[in-house]
Amino acid sequence: MGKAIAGKIRELERTGTLAALEKYREMTPQGVQDMLRIKGFGPKKIKSLWKGLEVETIGELLYACNENRLVELKGFGAKTQEDLRKKLEYFLKSQDQFLYATLEEVGEEVLAHLQQALPAGTPVAFVGAFRRRNPVLKGIELLVGGDLSAVFDGEELRLVRQEEDYYLARTADEIPVRLFQCRPEAFGSKLFRHTGTEAFTQYFLERAQETDFRDLAEEAEVFAKAGIPYIEPELREGPGAVDRALVGDRKPLIEVEEVRGVLHAHSTYSDGINSLREMAEYSRDRGYEYLGITDHSKSAFYANGLKEDRLRRQWAEIDVLNEELAPFKIYKGIESDILNDGSLDYPADLLQEFDFIIASVHSNLRMDQTKATKRLLAAIANPYTTMLGHPTGRLLLAREGYPIDHRAVIDACAEFRVAIELNANPLRLDLDHTWIEYALEKGVLLSVNPDAHSTGGIHDIHYGVLAARKGGLSADRCVCCFDRTDFEAFLAGQRV
């Protein structure tokens, strides 16, 4: 390391900032800095857009794309322009939108602030999409059964404006918070009203035996009065939840404590941060019974994917660790790239040696629906595929997935007895929860997989379980909730 770098590191450590960086930040319009958040466009490209077209905001850049101004710019062409235009539109749509995972902790902090600022015993609860645990949110929503005037301290919570039926505030980090207010005697009624979607609530009211739900202090009273069994908040998305509750054949929703195995995890053998041993010991110490390690396959060169020799080294290490850590068990898995034609990434004689295989797409994410579906169908039909990994490749708020025919994919999984992953990374949550019901109808098993690239990543199972609950998943239909015996039986039956 040279003197200049060392000096900058020291400055950063001492002051927490870098004068040089701050200087450049000041010289760069905010809009241009925002452009840097668009996936797939690095600083060089952004700089030529800024300097070459004199655009300083995302809106201007989108306008420039629509005006075809990028075509003549060096390093750009019609294709890049179209690509950028789509990304910009997606980016603009996602403004003031947050991942649930980003807001979960802030939500708890706001709740604690309210409880502290309000007189003891004032009922407070989350409502809206936050209470329904939607993967993407516009902010945090709360209901308070009391007077709100004391809660806006201008610091932790700053009142922005008062709307007809709520107050809009922002936290110190500018997270939007919508606050509804009601009398404590009506708290249960309002809690119900502000939780479900409009479609859910309307249908609920149509099906209810009684319709006067005013002035109920507890939400449970609303359900009792309506003669409809209790419906968990995360399910209150549409009419279907009411019908299912009335039929009464619902199984209990999956709980995070029911997950017994960590399936889909990476180690330093590919692009993980922690060693195989660290991943295994961490999983064991958190009470999991097994780890299905799935490093990247050989085509994933950017992720240090495994060639056969290193694969054999990993297997030897697994054998040693399994003796040492028993009864905890590591299964020899792989996250095999699905190649363009749908084939997997190793020859059959090697594929058959794995305990299980997650097949995932990592390249050519821009296929049209027909091609992308065909590719998945071929991978599902492969006799060695155990599970389909992150089916659409989407990154919430950053990248739309490649379009697929979900029904065709799920039908094929039913036919070939391939399980479908619900990737628990809060950016992915892919399979989308809205497709779980169809998968269950078809008898397809799901699995909430952390896709952990570090020991900390294993905790993403929490977010996966929340999404799975929204889709009505129960533990008995979720592979990672199987004990080792059932998991092995599943693997054996899957590979006839």
Ligand SMILES: [Zn+2]
């Ligand atoms: Zn992957």
Ligand SMILES: [Zn+2]
């Ligand atoms: Zn992965």
